[in-house]
Amino acid sequence: MEKAIAxxxxxxxxxxxxxxxxxxxxxxxxxxxxxxxxxxPVAIAYPKSTEEVSEIAKVCSRYRMPIVPYSGGSSLxxxxxxxxxxxxxxxxxxxxxxxxxxxxxxxxxxxxxQWMDLNEQLKDTGLFFPVDPGPSAKIGGMVGTNCSGTNAxxxxxxxxxxINLTVVLADGRVIKTRRRPxxxxxxxxxTGLFVGxxxxxxxxxxxxxxLAATPEKTRVGVVSFPSIRDAASxxxxxxxxxxxxxxxxxxxxxxxxxxxxxxxTGRTWKKLPTLFFKFSGTSAGxxxxxxxxxxxxxxxxxxxxxxxxxxxxxxxLWSARKQSLWSMLALRKEGSEVxxxxxxxxxxxxxxxxxxxxxxxxxxxxxxxxxxxxxxxNFHESIMYNRHDPxxxxxxxxxxxxxxxxxxxxxxxxTGEHGIGLGKKESLLKELGVxxxxxxxxxxxxxxxxxxxxxxKIFDFTREVKTVDTSEVESARLTGAKRGDKS
Amino acid sequence: MEKAIAxxxxxxxxxxxxxxxxxxxxxxxxxxxxxxxxxxPVAIAYPKSTEEVSEIAKVCSRYRMPIVPYSGGSSLxxxxxxxxxxxxxxxxxxxxxxxxxxxxxxxxxxxxxQWMDLNEQLKDTGLFFPVDPGPSAKIGGMVGTNCSGTNAxxxxxxxxxxINLTVVLADGRVIKTRRRPxxxxxxxxxTGLFVGxxxxxxxxxxxxxxLAATPEKTRVGVVSFPSIRDAASxxxxxxxxxxxxxxxxxxxxxxxxxxxxxxxTGRTWKKLPTLFFKFSGTSAGxxxxxxxxxxxxxxxxxxxxxxxxxxxxxxxLWSARKQSLWSMLALRKEGSEVxxxxxxxxxxxxxxxxxxxxxxxxxxxxxxxxxxxxxxxNFHESIMYNRHDPxxxxxxxxxxxxxxxxxxxxxxxxTGEHGIGLGKKESLLKELGVxxxxxxxxxxxxxxxxxxxxxxKIFDFTREVKTVDTSEVESARLTGAKRGDKS
Numbered sequence: 001m002e003k004a005i006a007x008x009x010x011x012x013x014x015x016x017x018x019x020x021x022x023x024x025x026x027x028x029x030x031x032x033x034x035x036x037x038x039x040x041p042v043a044i045a046y047p048k049s050t051e052e053v054s055e056i057a058k059v060c061s062r063y064r065m066p067i068v069p070y071s072g073g074s075s076l077x078x079x080x081x082x083x084x085x086x087x088x089x090x091x092x093x094x095x096x097x098x099x100x101x102x103x104x105x106x107x108x109x110x111x112x113x114q115w116m117d118l119n120e121q122l123k124d125t126g127l128f129f130p131v132d133p134g135p136s137a138k139i140g141g142m143v144g145t146n147c148s149g150t151n152a153x154x155x156x157x158x159x160x161x162x163i164n165l166t167v168v169l170a171d172g173r174v175i176k177t178r179r180r181p182x183x184x185x186x187x188x189x190x191t192g193l194f195v196g197x198x199x200x201x202x203x204x205x206x207x208x209x210x211l212a213a214t215p216e217k218t219r220v221g222v223v224s225f226p227s228i229r230d231a232a233s234x235x236x237x238x239x240x241x242x243x244x245x246x247x248x249x250x251x252x253x254x255x256x257x258x259x260x261x262x263x264x265t266g267r268t269w270k271k272l273p274t275l276f277f278k279f280s281g282t283s284a285g286x287x288x289x290x291x292x293x294x295x296x297x298x299x300x301x302x303x304x305x306x307x308x309x310x311x312x313x314x315x316x317l318w319s320a321r322k323q324s325l326w327s328m329l330a331l332r333k334e335g336s337e338v339x340x341x342x343x344x345x346x347x348x349x350x351x352x353x354x355x356x357x358x359x360x361x362x363x364x365x366x367x368x369x370x371x372x373x374x375x376x377x378n379f380h381e382s383i384m385y386n387r388h389d390p391x392x393x394x395x396x397x398x399x400x401x402x403x404x405x406x407x408x409x410x411x412x413x414x415t416g417e418h419g420i421g422l423g424k425k426e427s428l429l430k431e432l433g434v435x436x437x438x439x440x441x442x443x444x445x446x447x448x449x450x451x452x453x454x455x456x457k458i459f460d461f462t463r464e465v466k467t468v469d470t471s472e473v474e475s476a477r478l479t480g481a482k483r484g485d486k487s
Numbered sequence: 488m489e490k491a492i493a494x495x496x497x498x499x500x501x502x503x504x505x506x507x508x509x510x511x512x513x514x515x516x517x518x519x520x521x522x523x524x525x526x527x528p529v530a531i532a533y534p535k536s537t538e539e540v541s542e543i544a545k546v547c548s549r550y551r552m553p554i555v556p557y558s559g560g561s562s563l564x565x566x567x568x569x570x571x572x573x574x575x576x577x578x579x580x581x582x583x584x585x586x587x588x589x590x591x592x593x594x595x596x597x598x599x600x601q602w603m604d605l606n607e608q609l610k611d612t613g614l615f616f617p618v619d620p621g622p623s624a625k626i627g628g629m630v631g632t633n634c635s636g637t638n639a640x641x642x643x644x645x646x647x648x649x650i651n652l653t654v655v656l657a658d659g660r661v662i663k664t665r666r667r668p669x670x671x672x673x674x675x676x677x678t679g680l681f682v683g684x685x686x687x688x689x690x691x692x693x694x695x696x697x698l699a700a701t702p703e704k705t706r707v708g709v710v711s712f713p714s715i716r717d718a719a720s721x722x723x724x725x726x727x728x729x730x731x732x733x734x735x736x737x738x739x740x741x742x743x744x745x746x747x748x749x750x751x752t753g754r755t756w757k758k759l760p761t762l763f764f765k766f767s768g769t770s771a772g773x774x775x776x777x778x779x780x781x782x783x784x785x786x787x788x789x790x791x792x793x794x795x796x797x798x799x800x801x802x803x804l805w806s807a808r809k810q811s812l813w814s815m816l817a818l819r820k821e822g823s824e825v826x827x828x829x830x831x832x833x834x835x836x837x838x839x840x841x842x843x844x845x846x847x848x849x850x851x852x853x854x855x856x857x858x859x860x861x862x863x864x865n866f867h868e869s870i871m872y873n874r875h876d877p878x879x880x881x882x883x884x885x886x887x888x889x890x891x892x893x894x895x896x897x898x899x900x901x902t903g904e905h906g907i908g909l910g911k912k913e914s915l916l917k918e919l920g921v922x923x924x925x926x927x928x929x930x931x932x933x934x935x936x937x938x939x940x941x942x943x944k945i946f947d948f949t950r951e952v953k954t955v956d957t958s959e960v961e962s963a964r965l966t967g968a969k970r971g972d973k974s
Contacts, residue, residue: 159679183900183903185644187924282779288769412668439677
C-alpha cells in the first residue's frame, strides 16, 4: 500500500494523495448512513483529470488495492465506505462544466459538480437538469446510485438523462460508452449498465447529460387529507389519468410537524397527511393540470388546497421538502441517529404498504415518519432512534426489514433510488435471487477480474453475503460527529 | 446438429422443430434487410414456454449450436439472420398477454405479441403501450433492437418501457432481471443491458412493459415548408421550447409523393418537405400545443397547416406515414430493392445532415427519400436501386456510408433505432472504438462463453469485423421473394 502511495505521489504530486487521519475518517464514515464499514480507506486521492484517474487505477491494479469513488458523500447505504480499505478517489478538483451544447440540449460535466450548482450555471440558457436528489448530491454519485428525486414522476431517473460516460476501467483503460446522440440503438447499452453500478465496474470521470427546456411557469400546491390512504389514493388516480405534473410528494403528519418546527416556509401547516404538487408547463397547461388535480383530490376528501403565493414561497416550500432529512437530523436528541431508507412498489400497492408501514412505525413509539415520491411508487421511512439501546435498535431494525420484505412481497424493490451499497445486499439477494446476482457477478468479474473496484458493494465475491455488524463500527462513529456539520 | 434436432424432437414433440426448406428460407433471409447472410439456419424451433426455450438452450449449448431468436422478422440489418447456421427460435406460439395489471399500469407479455395487437387488446383499459415501430414488429424483436418509432419524442424508446425481462441464458438457466417496480436502484440494470443486445446475451421469453394513460384527445396536423431546412429548423425550435407533442415526423417531397401514390389518405398532399405532428393530452393541452407550434412554423415560412378532420382521417394519415417502407416496396420496379437505414445526431446538427444527405441522394438520380423522427435527431434514408447494376450499387453504398460517416463526425450514432445486426458492425466500430467494443465482447463472453447466442451480430469474436458480401447471397435472394407477400 505504501509503495502504491509513494508511486502515485511521485507521478501526481505530493498533495495528490492524502493520508491525513481526519481525511480518512471523513471519507470512510457517514452518520447519515444506515450502516458503516469497520475500516477506513488507507489514502485519499485527489485527481485533476481523467488521465490522473487512469494512472491511479493502473497503480492500484498493480498492487491489487481497492478503489472507492467519492463525490458528494451524501449516500445512505454506505455506498462509498471502504470495507476492504484501499484508495478512495475524491473528485473535488473535477467539478467543472467541460462543454455546454445549448442547441443540442446537453452538457458535459465532471463528477464533482453538484446538481444545484449545475442548474445555477445553466439558469440563463432556458435549460435545466431535472434530476433532483438531496441538495448535496453530486453528478458522479448520482450516476453511481441511479438516483432520482421529486421530478422523477415527470422526467424519469438518472439513467434516462445520461447520454454517455467516460469511464476508467480497473486496469486504467479509458472508454467512452457512446458519442453524443440523444437516441441510439448502437450496441450494448453500456451507459445504462454503468449508471447504478455504484463504482463497482469502473470509475466515471466525465458525464454527458441531457437537459430539459425550463418550463414557462411553475406552481407549487399543498393538499392535506384526513388519512394517509386518502392522500395515496389521490396520487394514484392522478397518475392513472395521465395528468401532467412535475412532482407529487407525500408527507405524513410527522413530517409536516418537522417542517413546521424547522420553520422557513413562513406558515404553519396542518399536521395531516399531505401531498405536495409541483405543476409546470405553459400557463394554460398548468391551469389545466391544477383543475384536474383539484377535482380528484376533492373526491378523496381533501381538507385544503393551498398554493404558494409567489416564486419565493414556492421555492421555500420545496426546499423544506427537500431538506427533510437535514431537518430531522437537526431535531434529534443527543445520542440518537436517523435511519433513513427507501423502497419502491407497483403503484397500486402504495396505499397498502404506506398504511401498514406507518402503523408499524407509530407502534414503535419513537419519532418516525414517511415521505416519498409517491408517483413513482417510491417512499422513504425515516426513524430517529438510539443505536445504543439494544432493545430499541432491534425493534427499529425489525420495522425496517419488515417494510423491505413487504415491498418485495408486493413485487417491489428494496430500493427505489438509494442503491444497495453495504446496507442492502441481503435484501437485493432476496429481491432478485442468486442466479440473477450471479449474472451481475459474472459481468463484474469480466470487467474487474481482481475485484478492486469498490469491492463489497451491491454483492460479494462469493454467494454468501458479508453483512456489517453495526456494533463493530462504534469506534469509527465516535469520531465521526464531524460530518454532522453538513446538516 | 442432427443429434441435437432429434433430442429436441424427442423432448418437445416432432412438430416443435422444423427443417422444412421454405421455413429455413423464410427465417434466414429478408428482402427488407440492407444485407443478408450467406447461410440459412439448420432448423427452426417453435417453443411454447420459457421451459421449452430453456431445454432448447441446454441442448444447443451441449452441441455448440448457434441460437438465433426470431419474432416479427421486420428488422433491417439482418439482425435475425443465421451467418453460422444453427437453430432459429420462432416465438409464434408465445404471443399472449400473461398478466395485465391495470392499476399498476403494466402488462406481462410473451415475445411474439405484435405491439398493435397489444394495443388493440388494451383499448378498453384507458392504457396503451406507446412504442410504435413498423406495424409488423413484435415485442421480442423490439426489445432486441431497442427500437422506437414516432412516439419516442414524447415517450422515449423501448428501454424506457421495460420493467423486467425473463431471460434464458446460453446454458439454459432462466433469470428474471427485476421484480415489478416502475422505479428501482437495486443492483445492475440488467434489463437495460438485455434491451438492445439483439439476442447476443440471452433469449428473452417474457417481458413486463410499462403502460401509459391514453390521452383524452389526439389531433394530427400536417405542415409543409419550402425547404427541408425550414422544416428541420421548425422541429428544432419546437423541441427547444419544450412544447408538448406526441410525435413530430419529417417527410421529404419524395416521401409525400409516395403517400399520394399509395393513396389511402383521401387527399393529395403538396410535394413539399413536410412535418407531421401528433398532438395529444387534455383538450386544453392540445389547443395550447397547436398554437405554439403554429407560431413557430409561421416564423419558418410554413406554407400550409392542415388538420385531420376526424379520428378516421387522423388514423389514415398516420398509417400512411407508418407504412412508408411498405409503400415504397410496393412502388418498386422489377429487380429493384429498397435500402432503408437510419442514423441519429445531436439535434442541432439535423438541418445540416438532412440537407447534405438529401442533396447527395438527389444527385444519385434514382428514387430516394428522407423521413424520420426528427424530434429525436433520428432519420431514415430509403433508396430504391438495382443491386445487379454494379455501378448503381456502388454509388448507393457510398451514399449510405457517407451519411453514416457524416453522422459520426457530428458525434452522432450509426443507428437510432434499427440496431447493428450484420449490417453495421463496421460502423459501430468506427462509432465507439475498439476498447469500448472490447468491453461489450467481455460482457458477452462472461454470459455466453461458447458464443452460441446470435453469433456474428453487433461485433465479432475477434477484433476484425467479418463483413457480408451481398453478392454471395444472391442464391438465397432468388428464392426469398416469398417474404415480399408481407408488404
